[in-house]
Each structure stands twice: as structure tokens, then as C-alpha cells.
Amino acid sequence: MAPEDLVATHHSETRLAQNLGEIVRLLDRHRVLEAMAHQQEGPKRDLLEQLQHRQNVAELNKRVQAMHAADLAYILEALAPEDRLSVWKEVPPQLAADVFVETSDAVRRFLVAETDEALIVALLERLNPEDLAFVFSSLPEEIQARVSLTLESSERSILEETIQYDDLAVGHYMTREWVEADERQSIGDVLRELRARGSLPPQTDHIFVVDGRHVLRGMVALPTLLVQDPATPIVALTGEEFVSFRAIDEAKGAVSAFERYNLVSAPVVDERNKLVGRLTVDAVMDVMRDAASLQALRSGGLTQDEDLFASWWDSARNRWPWLAVNLVTAFMTSRVVGQFEGVIGQLAALAALMPIVASIGGNTGNQTMALVIRSLATDQVQPNRARRVLNKELTIGVVNGLAWGLLVGVFAILIYWRLTLGVVMMAAVLLNLVVAAIAGVLIPLGLHSSGRDPAHGASVLLTFITDGMGFFLFLGLARVFLV
Amino acid sequence: MAPEDLVATHHSETRLAQNLGEIVRLLDRHRVLEAMAHQQEGPKRDLLEQLQHRQNVAELNKRVQAMHAADLAYILEALAPEDRLSVWKEVPPQLAADVFVETSDAVRRFLVAETDEALIVALLERLNPEDLAFVFSSLPEEIQARVSLTLESSERSILEETIQYDDLAVGHYMTREWVEADERQSIGDVLRELRARGSLPPQTDHIFVVDGRHVLRGMVALPTLLVQDPATPIVALTGEEFVSFRAIDEAKGAVSAFERYNLVSAPVVDERNKLVGRLTVDAVMDVMRDAASLQALRSGGLTQDEDLFASWWDSARNRWPWLAVNLVTAFMTSRVVGQFEGVIGQLAALAALMPIVASIGGNTGNQTMALVIRSLATDQVQPNRARRVLNKELTIGVVNGLAWGLLVGVFAILIYWRLTLGVVMMAAVLLNLVVAAIAGVLIPLGLHSSGRDPAHGASVLLTFITDGMGFFLFLGLARVFLV
Numbered sequence: 001m002a003p004e005d006l007v008a009t010h011h012s013e014t015r016l017a018q019n020l021g022e023i024v025r026l027l028d029r030h031r032v033l034e035a036m037a038h039q040q041e042g043p044k045r046d047l048l049e050q051l052q053h054r055q056n057v058a059e060l061n062k063r064v065q066a067m068h069a070a071d072l073a074y075i076l077e078a079l080a081p082e083d084r085l086s087v088w089k090e091v092p093p094q095l096a097a098d099v100f101v102e103t104s105d106a107v108r109r110f111l112v113a114e115t116d117e118a119l120i121v122a123l124l125e126r127l128n129p130e131d132l133a134f135v136f137s138s139l140p141e142e143i144q145a146r147v148s149l150t151l152e153s154s155e156r157s158i159l160e161e162t163i164q165y166d167d168l169a170v171g172h173y174m175t176r177e178w179v180e181a182d183e184r185q186s187i188g189d190v191l192r193e194l195r196a197r198g199s200l201p202p203q204t205d206h207i208f209v210v211d212g213r214h215v216l217r218g219m220v221a222l223p224t225l226l227v228q229d230p231a232t233p234i235v236a237l238t239g240e241e242f243v244s245f246r247a248i249d250e251a252k253g254a255v256s257a258f259e260r261y262n263l264v265s266a267p268v269v270d271e272r273n274k275l276v277g278r279l280t281v282d283a284v285m286d287v288m289r290d291a292a293s294l295q296a297l298r299s300g301g302l303t304q305d306e307d308l309f310a311s312w313w314d315s316a317r318n319r320w321p322w323l324a325v326n327l328v329t330a331f332m333t334s335r336v337v338g339q340f341e342g343v344i345g346q347l348a349a350l351a352a353l354m355p356i357v358a359s360i361g362g363n364t365g366n367q368t369m370a371l372v373i374r375s376l377a378t379d380q381v382q383p384n385r386a387r388r389v390l391n392k393e394l395t396i397g398v399v400n401g402l403a404w405g406l407l408v409g410v411f412a413i414l415i416y417w418r419l420t421l422g423v424v425m426m427a428a429v430l431l432n433l434v435v436a437a438i439a440g441v442l443i444p445l446g447l448h449s450s451g452r453d454p455a456h457g458a459s460v461l462l463t464f465i466t467d468g469m470g471f472f473l474f475l476g477l478a479r480v481f482l483v
Numbered sequence: 484m485a486p487e488d489l490v491a492t493h494h495s496e497t498r499l500a501q502n503l504g505e506i507v508r509l510l511d512r513h514r515v516l517e518a519m520a521h522q523q524e525g526p527k528r529d530l531l532e533q534l535q536h537r538q539n540v541a542e543l544n545k546r547v548q549a550m551h552a553a554d555l556a557y558i559l560e561a562l563a564p565e566d567r568l569s570v571w572k573e574v575p576p577q578l579a580a581d582v583f584v585e586t587s588d589a590v591r592r593f594l595v596a597e598t599d600e601a602l603i604v605a606l607l608e609r610l611n612p613e614d615l616a617f618v619f620s621s622l623p624e625e626i627q628a629r630v631s632l633t634l635e636s637s638e639r640s641i642l643e644e645t646i647q648y649d650d651l652a653v654g655h656y657m658t659r660e661w662v663e664a665d666e667r668q669s670i671g672d673v674l675r676e677l678r679a680r681g682s683l684p685p686q687t688d689h690i691f692v693v694d695g696r697h698v699l700r701g702m703v704a705l706p707t708l709l710v711q712d713p714a715t716p717i718v719a720l721t722g723e724e725f726v727s728f729r730a731i732d733e734a735k736g737a738v739s740a741f742e743r744y745n746l747v748s749a750p751v752v753d754e755r756n757k758l759v760g761r762l763t764v765d766a767v768m769d770v771m772r773d774a775a776s777l778q779a780l781r782s783g784g785l786t787q788d789e790d791l792f793a794s795w796w797d798s799a800r801n802r803w804p805w806l807a808v809n810l811v812t813a814f815m816t817s818r819v820v821g822q823f824e825g826v827i828g829q830l831a832a833l834a835a836l837m838p839i840v841a842s843i844g845g846n847t848g849n850q851t852m853a854l855v856i857r858s859l860a861t862d863q864v865q866p867n868r869a870r871r872v873l874n875k876e877l878t879i880g881v882v883n884g885l886a887w888g889l890l891v892g893v894f895a896i897l898i899y900w901r902l903t904l905g906v907v908m909m910a911a912v913l914l915n916l917v918v919a920a921i922a923g924v925l926i927p928l929g930l931h932s933s934g935r936d937p938a939h940g941a942s943v944l945l946t947f948i949t950d951g952m953g954f955f956l957f958l959g960l961a962r963v964f965l966v
Contacts, residue, residue, distance in 0.1 A: 070743040078858075080871055191709065200706035203747055205688060222705055223683035226674065259772065260553040262765035264686055264747050281764050282745035288768070289742065292775040293857065302850055309871075312878040319850050319879070323843070323887060330842040331894060334835050338898070341831035348824035351834035352817050355950065358838075359813040360806070367785055367802050374776065375561075385507075388563055388792070395795040396802070404806060411814060415821070467838065 019067065020075050026060045027083045064090040069098035077107050080309050085114055097126040101135055106310065108138045121146050129155040130176060133162035170254055171247035173287060174268045174277035177201035180208045181234050183217050188230030203280040205264040209238050216267050216275045218242060244269055247276055251287045258284045298453075322460070329464035336468050340475035346483045349416050350475060353425060356408055357474045361432035361466035364400060368393050368440030369462055373454050376444055390441045397437035401430035424481055428474035435469045436462075502550065503558050509543045510566045547573040552581035560590050563792050568597055580609040584618055589793065591621045604629050612638040613659060616645035653737055654730035656770060657751045657760035660684035663691045664717050666700050671713030686763040688747040692721050699750050699758045701725060727752055730759055734770045741767045781936075805943070812947035819951050823958035829966045832899050833958060836908060839891055840957045844915035844949035847883060851876050851923030852945055859931050873924045880920035884913035907964055911957035918952045919945075 033053045064072065064087060072091060076084050076099065088111060091099055100108060100123060112120055124132060124139075124147045136144060136159070148156060158176065165171030179200055181190045190207060194200070206219040218238025228237065243257055244267045257263065258281055268277035302318060310318075337344075337354070344350050372389065409426035413419060439462050444454035516536045547555065547570060555574060559567050559582065571594060574582055583591060583606060595603055607615060607622075607630045619627060619642070631639060641659065648654030662683055664673045673690060677683070689702040701721025711720065726740050727750045740746065741764055751760035785801060793801075820827075820837070827833050855872065892909035896902060922945050927937035 068744070074743070078868075080868060194706070195710050198710055200710075202745060203688070204706060205686075205747070222709075223677070223687060226705075226709065227678050227681055227683075259765070259768050260557070261551065262685060262763075264688070264764065280745075281747065281768075282742070285742050285764075285768065285771070288771060288775075292771075292778075295775075297853055297857070302853060309875075312875050312882065315875070316879045316882050319847070319883070322850070323846055323883065326842060326846040327839075327887065327890070330839040333842070334839050337835040337838065338832070341835060344834045345828060345831040348828040348831075348834075349821070351827045351831075351837075352820035352824060354834075355820065355838070355841075355954075356810075356813040356817050359809060359816075359950075363806055363809040364802070367805070370780055370785060374780070385561075385563060392792075392795050392798070396799045399795065399799050400802070400806065404810065407810070467842075471838075 016071055016074065019063070019071065020078055023060065023063060023075060023087065024079075024083070026056060026063070027079075027086055029056055030060070030086065060087070061090045065092060065095070069095055070102045072099045073102035073104075073107075076111075077104055081110070081114075084110070084309075088115070093123065094126060097123050097131075100124075101127065101131045105138050108135060110310075112139060112143070117143065117146075121150070125150055129158040130162060133159050136163050137167075165247065168251055169247065170245045170249045170251050170268055170279055171277070173251050173254075173283040174247065174279050175201070175283070176277055178208055178265075178267070178275075178278040179204055180210050180275065181220075183209050183211050183235045183238075185234050186230065187225055187228055187232050187234055187237075190234055191225060191230060194225075201278075203265050203282060206267075207234075208267050208275055208278070209234055210275055214275060215273045216244060216269050219267060242266075245279055246271065251284075252291065254279055255284055255288050255291070298457075325457070325460055329460060329467075333464065333467045333471065336471050337475065340471075340479060343475055343479045343483050347478070349412075349418075349421065350478050350482075353412055353421075354471050354474050357425070357428045357432055358467040358470035360404060360408070360429055361436040361470045362463045364397065364433050365436030365440040365462045365466050366459060368396075368437055369444055369458055372441055372444045373458065376448050376454050386441070386445055390438070393437040393441055394434060397433040398430070401433035404433075405429035418482075420482055421478075424474070424477045428470070428477055431473050432466060432470045435473075436466050439465045499554055499557065502546070502554065503561055506543065506546060506558060506570065507562075507566070509539060509546070510562075510569055512539050513543070513569065543570070544573045548575060548578070552578055553585045555582045556585035556587075556590075559594075560587055564593070564597075567593070567792075571598070576606065577609060580606050580614075583607075584610065584614045588621050591618060593793075595622060595626070600626065600629075604633070608633055612641035613645060616642050619646050620650075648730065651734055652730065653728045653732045653734050653751055653762055654760070656734050656737075656766040657730065657762045658684070658766070659760055661691055661748075661750070661758075661761040662687055663693050663758065664703075666692050666694050666718045666721075668717050669713065670708055670711055670715045670717055670720075673717055674708060674713060677708075684761075686748050686765060689750075690717075691750050691758055691761070692717055693758055697757045699727060699752050699756055702750060725749075728762055729754065734767075735774065737762055738767055738771050738774070781940075808940070808943055812943060812950075816947065816950045816954065819954050820958065823954075823962060826958055826962045826966050830961070832895075832901075832904065833961050833965075836895055836904075837954050837957050840908070840911045840915055841950040841953035843887060843891070843912055844919040844953045845946050847880065847916050848919030848923040848945045848949050849942060851879075851920055852927055852941055855924055855927045856937050856941065859927055859937050869924070869928055873921070876920040876924050877917060880916040881913070884916035887916075888912035901965075903965055904961075907957070907960045911953070911960055914956050915949060915953045918956075919949050922948045 030053075033049065033056060036049060037053065067075075072087075072095070076087060079087060084107070088096075100111065103111070120139075120143060124135075124143070127135070129151070132147065139147070148159070151159060162171070179194070179197075181193075205222055207222065207225065208219050209217045211217050217235065219242050220234060220237045224237055243261055243263065245254055245257075247268050247270060254266075258266070263281065263284075265278055265280045267275055268279055270276050302322070340350075375389075405426035405428075408429050409422035412425045413422035443458050443461055443465075447454040447458060513536075516532065516539060519532060520536065550558075555570075555578070559570060562570060567590070571579075583594065586594070603622075603626060607618075607626070610618070612634070615630065622630070631642070634642060645654070662677070662680075664676075688705055690705065690708065691702050692700045694700050700718065702725050703717060703720045707720055726744055726746065728737055728740075730751050730753060737749075741749075746764065746767075748761055748763045750758055751762055753759050785805070823833075858872075888909035888911075891912050892905035895908040896905035926941050926944055926948075930937040930941060
């Protein structure tokens with residue numbers, strides 16, 4: 001390998017961005033050439049142009065075929081629908097199968113809808129049963145049925161076993177490829193078997209040791225095999241404690257364990273401790289990414305992942321559930337204000353000032369909630385410590401309420417020249433920050449203890465409370481003391 | 484290892500939660516016994532109680548010493564300050580050094596502040612220069628200086644080299660422990676060297692091959708060494724393309740590469756392609772976790788990580804910067820409403836309805852923004868595709884605006900029995916959703932192209948625009964058509 005090649009391996013991100021840019025350029029040129037060809041149909045179309053066109057397609061084809069499946073999947077996600085199809089058509093069959101597995105669920109559904117069914121079935125037949133199980137839920141039922149029929153019985157049973165696990169369970173993410181040794185073998189025996197095998201599954205850093213009934217007895221790190229005397233019995237090296245998972249465990253828990261103990265792979269067992277699979281760090285990173293991505297989308301009020309280039313109709317519908325919830329809370333808030341229309345009619349300044357009270361409350365409450373949700377995600381809030389957190393947040397609420405309430409009160413006095421208005425404003429801010437602190441602690445704790453995801457919908461609920469209470473406190477105090 | 488021990492290795496998360504629960508129980512008992520001891524001072528204190536007390540401390544000590552450093556770090560983070568110190572006192576010196584590295588920055592600063600300086604220095608002296616560099620920025624300057632002096636010159640140069648890298652660079656996260664082979668060696672030579680070495684650094688899945696000038700020539704997977712003929716020259720196995728990083732690269736980019744190519748470790752080189760370090764998947768998971776955690780906190784309007792049990796004063800101050808920004812935008816929004824006090828005075832219903840218009844706009848804009856930010860994070864939005872995304876979001880805005888605007892308009896008519904009010908309401912919602920779509924696309928794109936993190940502050944800016952424009956559009960239309 002020449003040093004120049006080596007330089008080319010650096011900056012994988014830059015290279016990927018360049019590939020994407022280059023493909024977009026080729027596609028744009030393709031479109032221009034197509035348009036020109038349409039304008040001057042028939043014999044008039046000149047040779048040079050045809051040549052350019054063919055060259056352009058050849059260049060696109062060459063670039064696509066040289067790419068890694070994961071990179072192509074990324075590029076398909078980034079392209080608009082018609083470009084996506086132009087590139088997809090250039091991907092050779094075996095590469096296409098890998099790309100299909102690597103790409104996002106939204107893009108996979110798009111490809112299935114736009115590709116001839118026979119081609120999709122042929123592509124799926126190239127996949128091993130585990131990869132097939134991974135993409136199975138994004139396939140239409142007819143295709144699921146057709147592909148199932150083409151499988152051998154052993155493959156079908158792996159497929160059926162895998163899709164039975166919950167999407168969030170370790171069993172859904174584990175692989176069935178691992179290296180095992182019998183507890184009666186010596187290191188020399190194991191090394192001989194490995195040499196006969198020729199290659200090991202990706203991310204193999206441990207050999208799993210099992211007994212005659214296939215019960216997991218321990219594991220041995222690969223480097224240990226290299227450095228120990230071949231005559232040593234393998235079981236002598238399995239002494240250390242190790243981490244394993246059950247296939248029905250929540251995958252989320254595996255993420256913390258992999259992070260905490262710096263694991264590369266770990267055995268997965270059934271309820272009788274028999275070895276059934278292996279969890280690797282790349283699958284764990286997928287779990288982590290999925291969780292982070294879902295949380296970001298949920299905090300924006302989206303129920304599921306969305307293809308950036310999905311049809312506007314699909315996208316619009318994806319956004320309705322949370323819009324509907326938001327609308328209901330907005331209506332209710334509106335009715336709170338509605339009860340005070342008499343006061344507002346007498347003093348319209350109240351309408352101008354009331355959003356400030358609500359806004360400060362929402363902001364503070366969301367800060368508290370972000371901290372509590374993060375602590376809950378790592379199980380670090382013990383029930384008997386919740387009161388302590390609440391007390392602290394209440395203290396902060398009172399301190400911030402006095403400080404910012406004073407500022408807001410002075411602002412109101414300077415603009416409207418009414419002392420009582422400023423005092424009412426200050427009192428409302430103070431009280432609303434106390435409400436925000438309580439809601440910010442109790443909403444995520446409540447959602448968590450009822451078994452729900454505290455991040456989901458917590459922000460909508462909190463804003464509803466801080467808006468509603470903010471308006472109620474401010475306008476209520478105004479009715480008593482101002483008019 | 485008996486099968487019962489094996490069962491105990493399962494469910495690492497459950498076990499950790501049990502450990503935390505058990506430690507909290509011991510600490511609570513400790514506190515009760517202490518309180519009792521204070522009540523009946525002197526000879527009155529009975530023997531049984533003293534015995535209980537001693538037993539309790541011994542049990543806590545035993546449990547703490549048996550734990551993994553990462554688990555203890557997690558438990559320290561979860562405990563309230565005085566409990567944290569009780570546990571910290573029980574941690575033996577070598578374990579304490581590892582716990583100190585593993586725990587969060589916030590807790591680390593707390594431990595430094597609460598522990599005798601001489602003890603902290605002794606603990607830091609146990610760390611290798613890389614771990615020391617990792618925790619260096621959370622140490623007070625006097626301690627930094629004292630520790631630097633105790634280092635040997637080779638260690639000090641590693642420390643100085645490491646802390647020179649930016650917190651977000653690959654160099655900050657890389658390790659200096661790796662296994663390398665000279666390109667002239669055979670597999671047999673390398674295996675002999677490995678055996679002589681006895682153990683390999685954690686997460687070693689590849690041997691890096693370098694030339695005489697220490698320039699990286701390629702890498703060989705560990706399993707390959709096991710299965711190939713020992714006479715083969717090592718350089719014959721480095722043919723495949725591989726991914727490497729430069730120490731000054733952004734660590735964020737390494738996360739995508741590790742995810743995309745399922746890496747366990749990768750070489751890090753300097754600008755002349757000389758091997759200077761190794762990036763491992765556990766460090767990459769740390770980068771991923773830090774980024775996700777920071778984003779969650781930022782979306783809640785917190786500038787930095789916060790110890791859940793930090794003093795209320797520190798916590799309050801951590802929350803001020805965003806509260807101040809929020810207050811400024813709230814004041815400005817308030818002044819928008821202030822311009823329409825005349826209209827509101829004539830028709831107080833406007834004050835009750837205006838939060839609905841603002842709220843729907845904020846919700847829709849945040850949905851759009853969540854999608855655009857996620858696409859920007861993966862570099863999937865090409866500049867020439869931005870217009871397309873904007874067009875689509877505008878279409879969705881108009882469709883949703885018509886649908887939800889109608890609903891909201893009907894609501895207004897049913898409550899106030901005024902047709903024009905309903906029509907004004909509907910028009911305002913429609914227009915504000917168009918504003919929200921534009922802002923939701925352009926704000927993150929603008930922040931991104933000016934080199935800033937699009938997630939930081941985008942939500943505050945968007946809410947400001949949708950609130951302000953919502954009020955302005957609704958009240959403005961009302962002034963023209965209603966009063």
C-alpha cells in the first residue's frame with residue numbers, strides 16, 4: 001500500500017461528504033442531459049451529447065459500486081426520492097442486499113414501495129435469517145409470506161425465533177454467530193479448531209465456554225489464548241466474573257453495562273443459562289443511537305421517525321397526534337384566561353404582561369425536568385431521595401422567583417407606572433416558579449413510576465400547567481388587588 | 484464456578500440497582516444509629532448499640548470494596564452529599580483512583596473540594612498520565628501544579644501532550660496503549676512477541692503495522708494472526724482498506740465512522756501519518772453519551788452538566804443564562820401585545836384566544852426543527868436540497884393550517900358567537916403555521932452555516948418568533964376586521 005493510499009483512508013467523514021457531493025453533481029448533470037435529450041428528440045440529437053450521457057451514467061455506476069454498503073445507505077437517506085431511485089438502480093444485487101439492511105426504516109419502506117416485488121424478493125433471499133428478521137417488520141405482508149416460503153426449515157425457525165422478541169429486547173439485537181469451546185478442551189484444542197475454521201465472526205473478542213448440556217460456564221479473552229501455554233485446560237482461564245444477558249432483558253440495560261464495563265461482546269443465555277446468542281458492541285451502539293434519536297424526535301412532538309423526503313401527506317399525518325394534544329391543552333388554557341375577561345377588559349395591560357409569567361414558568365420547569373429525566377434514565381433517583389430533590393428545586397424556585405420576579409415587577413412599573421401592578425406581577429412570577437419546580441419534579445417521577453417513558457409528553461404536560469397556572473395566578477391576583 | 488454464581492452474573496443492571504438500594508439502606512441505618520448515640524452520650528450508651536454500629540460500618544465497607552470502580556462511580560453520583568462522603572471514605576486507595584476517573588465531572592469537583600488535598604494528590608499519583616490528563620481540567624490549579632511536579636519527565640510530556648488537544652478532538656479521547664508490529668516481521672515473530680508480553684491492552688482487536696520511520700502501513704485483525712501460517716510476512720495481511728483518524732480530527736466524526744463500519748479500535752496518526760495513538764470503542768461510546776447528554780440538557784436550557792445534589796446556589800446560577808435570554812424574548816413579546824391594548828380593551832376575548840395561535844405555531848415549528856436538526860447532525864442536508872425541504876414544510880404548514888385553523892375557528896365561534904372572530908382566528912393560525920415552517924427550517928440552517936450548534940438556543944429563538952408573530956398576526960387582523 002503506497003503512502004498516498006493511506007492518506008486517502010483518513011477523514012472517513014470528509015470522504016463520505018465528498019462522495020455524497022460528487023453523486024449529487026452527477027445526478028444533477030444526468031437531469032440536465034435528460035432534459036436536453038427530450039427537447040431535441042430523434043436523429044437531431046447529437047453524438048457528443050449521447051456520449052456525455054453514457055459517460056455520466058458509467059461514472060455514477062463506478063462510484064456507487066466502489067462504496068461501502070453503510071455509506072450507500074447513508075447517501076440514499078440524504079437524497080430526494082427521484083435521485084434515490086437513480087442511485088438505487090445502479091447498486092449491484094449483493095451490495096443492494098447489504099444496503100437494504102443498513103438503511104433507515106423509513107427509506108427501506110420507500111425502496112420496497114418503488115421496487116419491483118420480484119426484485120425485492122430476490123434481494124431478501126440473499127440475506128441471512130438474522131438480517132432478514134431485522135428488516136422483516138418493514139416489509140408488506142405479501143412479501144413476508146413469499147420470502148418465508150423460500151426459506152429452508154432451519155432458516156425459517158431462526159427467523160421465527162428472532163421476530164418473536166420484542167423490538168426493545170436483547171434477543172432482537174443479538175447475533176447467532178459466536179465461537180464456543182467445550183469446557184473439557186485445552187487451549188491447544190481450541191486454537192487448532194480456530195485455525196481449521198479460517199475466520200472468526202466480526203467483533204469476536206471472547207470465546208464462550210460451555211458444558212455438555214450447552215450451559216454457559218464462562219468466557220476467555222482471545223488475547224489470553226495467544227499468550228497462554230497450549231496445554232492449559234480452557235476451563236482454567238474462565239475464573240473471572242463476567243457479564244451476560246438474558247435474551248428477554250431490555251436492550252437499554254445492556255447499553256449501560258457495555259458502557260460501564262467497556263465490553264466488546266457478551267454472551268446471551270435463555271432462562272436455563274444455555275447459550276443462545278451474542279450481543280456485540282455495534283448492536284449496542286445501534287440501541288444507543290435509536291434511543292437518542294427517538295428522544296430528540298419525541299421532544300419535538302413527533303411520534304415516529306420520518307423520512308425527510310417523505311410525501312407531505314405522510315409527514316403531515318405523522319405530526320397530528322401531538323398537535324391534537326397541544327390543541328386540547330391550548331383550548332383549556334384559553335378557557336382559564338376566558339374566566340378573567342372582565343378584568344382584562346378593564347386593564348388591557350394584563351394581556352400584555354401575562355405571557356411573561358407563563359414563559360418564565362415554562363422555562364424553569366423544563367430546566368428542572370431535564371435534570372430529573374436524565375437522572376431517572378440512569379436509575380439514579382431513589383424514591384426516598386425524591387423529596388430531597390424536590391426541596392432543592394423549591395429553594396431554587398423561590399430564589400429565582402424573588403430575583404427575576406423583582407426584575408419583571410420593575411419592568412411592569414416602568415412601562416405602566418402602577419406600583420400595585422408590579423407587585424402583583426412579582427408575586428405571580430414567584431408563585432409560578434414554585435408551581436414549575438413541583439411540576440418539573442413530580443411529572444417525570446409520576447410518568448416513570450407508572451411505567452411510562454418520562455421524556456414522552458412530559459414537556460407538553462408541564463407547559464400546560466405552567467401556562468395555565470401562570471395565567472390563573474396573575475389574573476387572579478390582579479382581580480383581587482387591582483380592579 | 485458453580486451454576487449459582489453464574490446466575491449471579493446475569494442482570495448486571497438489577498444487581499447494580501440492588502447494590503445502590505443496599506448501600507442506601509446501610510447509610511440510613513448508620514444515620515439512625517449515629518443519632519441514637521448522640522442522644523445518650525457517655526457510659527449510658529449500651530454495648531449492643533455500639534456493636535450494631537460497628538457491624539453496620541463493616542458491612543458497608545465490605546460491600547464497597549467488592550464493587551467495580553464504574554459501579555461505585557455511578558453510586559456516588561446517585562447519593563446525596565453527606566452519604567457520598569460516607570461511601571467515599573470507605574473506598575480503598577487504588578480503587579478510589581479508578582472511581583475518581585470514572586465518575587462525572589460534577590461529582591469529581593465535589594470530591595476534590597471535600598477531600599484533604601494531600602489525599603487527592605496521593606490518589607492522582609496512582610493514575611497513569613492519560614487518566615490524569617482526562618481528569619486534569621476538573622482539578623484546582625494548586626493541585627494541578629503539585630501533581631505535575633511529582634511526575635517523571637516522560638510522564639509529564641505525555642500529560643502535556645494530551646491536555647493540549649481540544650476537549651472535542653480525537654486526541655483527547657485516544658489511548659497511548661496499542662500493539663504494533665514492524666512491517667518486516669512474520670506472523671510467527673509477532674506471536675512470539677505477544678506471548679512474551681503476557682497480556683494485551685483492553686479492546687485490542689487489531690495489531691498496527693508500522694514501517695521503520697513509525698509511519699502506519701496498515702492493520703491486521705487479531706483472529707487473522709491465530710488462523711494464518713506463522714511463516715507469512717505480516718505485511719501480506721494488511722491489504723484491506725482501513726479507517727484511521729488524525730489526533731486533531733473532531734471526535735464526533737469518529738462516532739459515525741465507528742457506527743458505520745462497526746469498529747472496535749482504530750489507529751490515530753499525526754499529520755505525517757506517524758502512529759500516535761489508538762481510539763477504542765469504549766471512548767467512542769463516551770463521546771456519544773456526552774453528546775446526547777449535553778443535547779438533552781441544552782434543550783432544557785442548561786448551559787452545563789449539573790450535579791443533582793449540587794448546592795442550590797450553584798444550581799440556580801447554572802440556570803440563569805437561559806432564563807435571562809428567555810426573559811428578554813418574553814419582554815419583547817409582551818411589547819408586541821402592548822401595541823394592541825386598545826383592541827384588547829374593546830374585546831377581551833382576544834386575550835383568551837391569542838395563546839392558542841402562539842401555541843400551535845410553536846408546536847409545529849418545533850416539529851419541523853427537530854427533523855432538520857437531526858438531518859444536519861448527520862450532514863444529510865445538502866445546501867441545494869434545503870429549498871426542497873422548505874417547500875415541503877410550507878405545504879405541510881398550509882395543509883395543517885387549513886385543517887387546524889378551521890377547528891380553532893369553529894371553537895372560537897361556538898364560544899363567542901361571532902363569525903368574524905372565527906375567521907380571523909383561522910387566518911391567524913394558517914399564517915402562523917407558515918411562519919413556523921419557515922422559521923423551523925431556516926433557524927437551524929442559519930445556525931449551522933454560521934458554524935454554531937443548531938440545537939443550542941434554536942428552540943428559544945423559534946418560540947420567540949412563533950409567539951411574537953402569533954400575537955401580532957392575530958391581534959393585527961382583529962384590529963382591521965373586528966373593532
